Every structure is written in C-alpha cells, then in structure tokens.
Amino acid sequence: DDVSKYTRRIQDTAKAIAELDVLISFADVSATNNYVKPEVHSGKDLTIKCGRHPVVELSTDFVPNDVTLDERSRFMIITGPNASGKSTYVRMVALIAILSQIGCFVPAEEAKICIFDKILTRIGSVDEISSGISSFMVEIMEMLKIIRHASERDLVLLDEVGKGTSTYDGISIAWAFSKYLCEVGCKVLFATHFRELTELEKEEGCVVNYHFDAVESSQTLHFVRKLKRGVSERSYGIKVAEMLKMPRRIIEEAERKLEMLERTHSTHSERIKSQYEQKKCDVRERGGVGGVAAGSCVAAGSDVAAGGVGEADNVGEADKINAKIDEVIAILRDIHEKERRTTILRAIKELQLFKSERFSAFKLRRKCGEGIDHFIAKNLLFNSLENVRAYSVEAKRSAISKFGYRPDVMAITDEGLIIIEVERNIKAFIRKLRSLESALAALRRDAHETGDPILKLMRAGDFKIIVGTLKINEGDLRKLRESCSRLNLNVEVYHVHTENGEIARFI
Known part of the structure; x- marks a missing residue:
C-alpha cells in the first residue's frame, strides 16, 4: 500500500530514465563514430554525401557512397556482381533514414533527408514449409503488401525481386512491379541481377541506373564498392565461385556453358x-x-x-x-480502381501462380491439393479488411497458442481484433470452436495481467471471427449459429469461391 501511493511518480521517473538512456546512447554512438546532424525537411528529396552503413563500418574499412533521390532520379536500379555491395548500399540508405527520423545523428558527411511515412521492404525470403508456402509465394505476398500500402511519401527497398521463379517470369514480374511503383511516385532502391530491367531508364523519366564495379585479375576479383552511373556489364558469378574454391572441372564446364549461352542469346x-x-x-x-x-x-x-x-x-x-x-x-x-477482393485474387493468380499453358492454376491445384485454395481464400479475406493497424503474420505462434488455440490470421483494425479462419467446410470450424472455447476459459481463469494487446482483447471478448469456407450447407450453418449464440461469439461466415474471387456472406 505504501508503494502504491507513489506509483505515478515511479512511472514518471522510469520514463525519464528511459528517455535519458536513449539520448545518451544517441550521443555516444554519434560522437564515437563521427556522425553528423542531418537536415530533416518536409520536402520530397533525399541527399546523402559519403553515407556509411552504421553496422558494417564497425568491422571493416567501409567505402562511403553518395545518395540522391529526387523527382528526376527517385527510382535507382542498382546492378553489379555478387558481393559487390548492392544490398549493403540499399540497407545503408534505410538505416540512415530511420536514424534521422528517430532523432539521432547519421553516419555521413552531410545529409538532407525528407520525412517518410513508411519504409517498405522486399529483401530476402524463406519458405513456410508447415503452411505449404514456397519462397516465391512469400515473395509475392510481400510485394502485394507493398502494392497495397505504398504512397509517394514512402521509401521502398527491393533486393532481387523475381529471383524465386524462372528467368522470363521473374523479369516480367519485376518489370511490371517497377513500372507500377514509378506511377505511385515513391522513392525506390532496387538491387538486381536482371540487366534487362535497366531498359526502364529509357521509358521512365524517374529511373536512373547505377552499378558497382569489380576489377578482375587472373587469381582474384577486387570489388571497388564505389557506386557509379550506368549498368554493370558482367555479374562475375563464375569468378566468385572460383574464388571460393569451387572445383576447377566445374568452373571450366560453367565457363563453356556461359560462352555458349552468351553466343546464342541476347540479353536485351x-x-x-x-x-x-x-x-x-x-x-x-x-x-x-x-x-x-x-x-x-x-x-x-x-x-x-x-x-x-x-x-x-x-x-x-x-x-x-x-x-x-x-x-x-x-x-x-x-488494385486502386476496383473492388479489392476481386483484384487481389487476380494479382495472386497472375503474379504468384503465373498462369501459362505449361503450369496453369488447375494443374497447380491438382498438384498441391486444397493448400492453394486455402492460401488464396486466406489472402482474399485478409485483403478485404479495412484499416489494418497491426498484423500477426505468425498467428499460429501468437501468445494465444499457449492456451491451445491456433488461428490462421489475426489482425488489429479500427474495429478491434479480427480473427480469420479458413476451413474446408463449416463442420471443420465447429470442431475448432472447441479449442477456442477452452482457450477463452483458460484465459479468463488466468489472473496474470499481460501486456499482449491480443490477449487483452480476447479476454474482454472484444473480437470478431471471420470464417471463410470452401463448402457450405444450411444444416451446418444452423449448428454454427447455435454454437456461436451459446459462446456469445461475434462470427461472420463467407463462402469463398477461389475460382473467380467472389465472397458471399451467409452470417
């Protein structure tokens, strides 16, 4: 009781100490590493002179580079050999932008930085084996999020978009995605090995080509790591493999094959x-x-x-x-002109499944079973939500899972917590209601307060469940109404037609 009298004072003191800790950290790292005060403005241009990566420079002699993103060069396409510094450069720009907007000095000689609403990235991707989602599907999902949220006040970072599929498909997707971002008007840094994309400079006034070069000798490859205008002429992939001691027999065979391909195929x-x-x-x-x-x-x-x-x-x-x-x-x-539910399905089919005679959606569905239908239905329902503030990608690993309930998708919107469940039929969801019922009972019995906003909303009953089903009948709907009424749950049921993207509401 004596301590409770001073709760407010203790909280204010802790907050002041935390702020002081942050400011001291900013001051220490800035003084130690020769950072400069950035000029943050409300315009649309970004200029960095001799920028450095704040982490990489701690362990190596970092070669500084300039950055200019303005109306005439707001889309940078960066080519160059493997390990030449493309990805590091892209990340450097993002980190300098973040440091400037949180009130810290930045690693550069001079920096004039506009304020960004968001920094959106498509860098690296891994598959989700448990969900049956390939690395290319993950890549397309991340691209769709950028399409959905990008605006002219955003910074978009792209690293090797389209590498998860065949060369022609990858180039086509990357080209179309780039042209779309040019129309949006956001600032973009795109690191790629697709030299075909450098032709965009001739079509779009905002695109500028840059490259990192390398100097080749008989035994090694020296990376200059200095950004230059223009296009990299070679990728030096075989040379990098040779430097890493790939067997000579394999290197020679690769060189013969490369020579044949370059002789018979033009790159543009x-x-x-x-x-x-x-x-x-x-x-x-x-x-x-x-x-x-x-x-x-x-x-x-x-x-x-x-x-x-x-x-x-x-x-x-x-x-x-x-x-x-x-x-x-x-x-x-x-995407911005028609109903989102329909267009998102078309985007998934065209960009992710990439229909063609040899690999149609039907063949893919026959090969992968209902996993593809489940995946499309889940994305359709999620992209129909408005004003999403937070999205739990790993919903099955969220805090509620420790109580025995594993939802498909959880999102926080202006309406509160939304849970999306996709099942083959209503019966499957009714069975899942049992685990939800026991999880809610355990959650309400647990008196321990938690800072997890999702658990707080679920404990208070402040959530809505959106059920997507591929099959539906009146008998199952009647049983579901009875179960939801007994549990006092707010549930909406939709019949999802994955073939044409239509969503019909039943409850």
Whole structure:
C-alpha cells in the first residue's frame, strides 16, 4: 500500500530514465563514430554525401557512397556482381533514414533527408514449409503488401525481386512491379541481377541506373564498392565461385556453358528484335538485286535462317514477356480502381501462380491439393479488411497458442481484433470452436495481467471471427449459429469461391 501511493511518480521517473538512456546512447554512438546532424525537411528529396552503413563500418574499412533521390532520379536500379555491395548500399540508405527520423545523428558527411511515412521492404525470403508456402509465394505476398500500402511519401527497398521463379517470369514480374511503383511516385532502391530491367531508364523519366564495379585479375576479383552511373556489364558469378574454391572441372564446364549461352542469346529483347528485323531486311535486299540469281537468293536466305533460328525464337519469347508485362501492369493498376477482393485474387493468380499453358492454376491445384485454395481464400479475406493497424503474420505462434488455440490470421483494425479462419467446410470450424472455447476459459481463469494487446482483447471478448469456407450447407450453418449464440461469439461466415474471387456472406 505504501508503494502504491507513489506509483505515478515511479512511472514518471522510469520514463525519464528511459528517455535519458536513449539520448545518451544517441550521443555516444554519434560522437564515437563521427556522425553528423542531418537536415530533416518536409520536402520530397533525399541527399546523402559519403553515407556509411552504421553496422558494417564497425568491422571493416567501409567505402562511403553518395545518395540522391529526387523527382528526376527517385527510382535507382542498382546492378553489379555478387558481393559487390548492392544490398549493403540499399540497407545503408534505410538505416540512415530511420536514424534521422528517430532523432539521432547519421553516419555521413552531410545529409538532407525528407520525412517518410513508411519504409517498405522486399529483401530476402524463406519458405513456410508447415503452411505449404514456397519462397516465391512469400515473395509475392510481400510485394502485394507493398502494392497495397505504398504512397509517394514512402521509401521502398527491393533486393532481387523475381529471383524465386524462372528467368522470363521473374523479369516480367519485376518489370511490371517497377513500372507500377514509378506511377505511385515513391522513392525506390532496387538491387538486381536482371540487366534487362535497366531498359526502364529509357521509358521512365524517374529511373536512373547505377552499378558497382569489380576489377578482375587472373587469381582474384577486387570489388571497388564505389557506386557509379550506368549498368554493370558482367555479374562475375563464375569468378566468385572460383574464388571460393569451387572445383576447377566445374568452373571450366560453367565457363563453356556461359560462352555458349552468351553466343546464342541476347540479353536485351530490343536488341534481339532489331537484329532479327535487320536480317529480314538483308534478305529482302538480296532478293531484290537484279544481278543475283534466284538460287543465290534462296541460299542467302537459308544462311540467315540457319543462323537466326535461335534469334527468331527469342523474339517470340520477348513478345511473350512484353504481353505478360502489359497484362500484369493492368492488374496492378486495378488494385486502386476496383473492388479489392476481386483484384487481389487476380494479382495472386497472375503474379504468384503465373498462369501459362505449361503450369496453369488447375494443374497447380491438382498438384498441391486444397493448400492453394486455402492460401488464396486466406489472402482474399485478409485483403478485404479495412484499416489494418497491426498484423500477426505468425498467428499460429501468437501468445494465444499457449492456451491451445491456433488461428490462421489475426489482425488489429479500427474495429478491434479480427480473427480469420479458413476451413474446408463449416463442420471443420465447429470442431475448432472447441479449442477456442477452452482457450477463452483458460484465459479468463488466468489472473496474470499481460501486456499482449491480443490477449487483452480476447479476454474482454472484444473480437470478431471471420470464417471463410470452401463448402457450405444450411444444416451446418444452423449448428454454427447455435454454437456461436451459446459462446456469445461475434462470427461472420463467407463462402469463398477461389475460382473467380467472389465472397458471399451467409452470417
């Protein structure tokens, strides 16, 4: 009782000590590492002179680099060899922006930084084996979140987008995604090995190409780590493998294969088209010269055909890529123009499943079973929510799981806590209600106060359950109404049609 009288004073003192601790930490790291005071402004430009990565520079001699993101260069495409510094550069910009906005000095010689609403990232991805979600699906889910939330006041960091699928599909997705972000107007740093994407500089006035270079010798590869304008000409992947002592026999075979691929395939679709068109013109010109016999004309045409079969095939592939790019861009534009439930399904199908004759959604569903339907239904329901403030990605590992209940998705919105459950049918969810009932009973018996907002909302009964089911019938709905009434639960039931994206509410 004596201590309780001073609760408010103790809390105020603890808060003051915490703030002082933060300020001392800022001052110490800034003085020790030669940070400078950034100029934070309300404009739209970001300029950093000789910026450094605050963590990497502690263990190595860091090569500082400049950053300029303004209206004419707000989308940086960064190419370069493996381990040349692309990812470190992208992360450096984000960390400097964060440090400036939390009130700390920054590792640079000079910094003028605009205020960002959000920093959105698509960096690295791992699969979720337990959920049947591949690393490429995880990548697309993260891209969809960026599509949903990005605005012109945001900083977007992209590292190797599209690497989780085939080369043509990956380039198409990365190209379409980049063009969409150009339309949004956000600041973007995109590190990639797809040199085809550097052609965006010719189409979009906001895109600028940069690269990290390397100097090759007979025995090693020296990374310059200084950012330059332009495009990296080589990736040096085989050289890096050689430096790491890959067996010489494998290196030689890789070099032979690389030489063959570079000889038969052009890296840029426009170059392929122009070469192909030039060869067709040459054939026409030869056929039209009066002094050339018909047989000679056929021979000339045969030579061109023999040498250009691969190129003709590549033109067809380039046309497929361009058609797919236009298709995906149209879908991305629809995100803000049509009902989100429908467009998000189309985006999932086109960007994630990437339908084609050889790998259609039907074949994928037949191969993977109902896991794909479950995944699409869950995303449809989540993306139908408005004003999501917090999202528990690992809902099955949330604090409520210790009481025996493992939901699919949990999100905090302006309406409160939303729980999403996706089941094959209503009977499956009714069975799951038993674990929810016992979890709520245990939670209410547990007198221990917790700081977890989700547990607080569940203890108070302040939550809504959205049930998505692939099959539905009146008998099961009647049983569900009875169970929800007995447990005093706020439940909404939707029949999700994963084929066309329609969601029909039943309760």
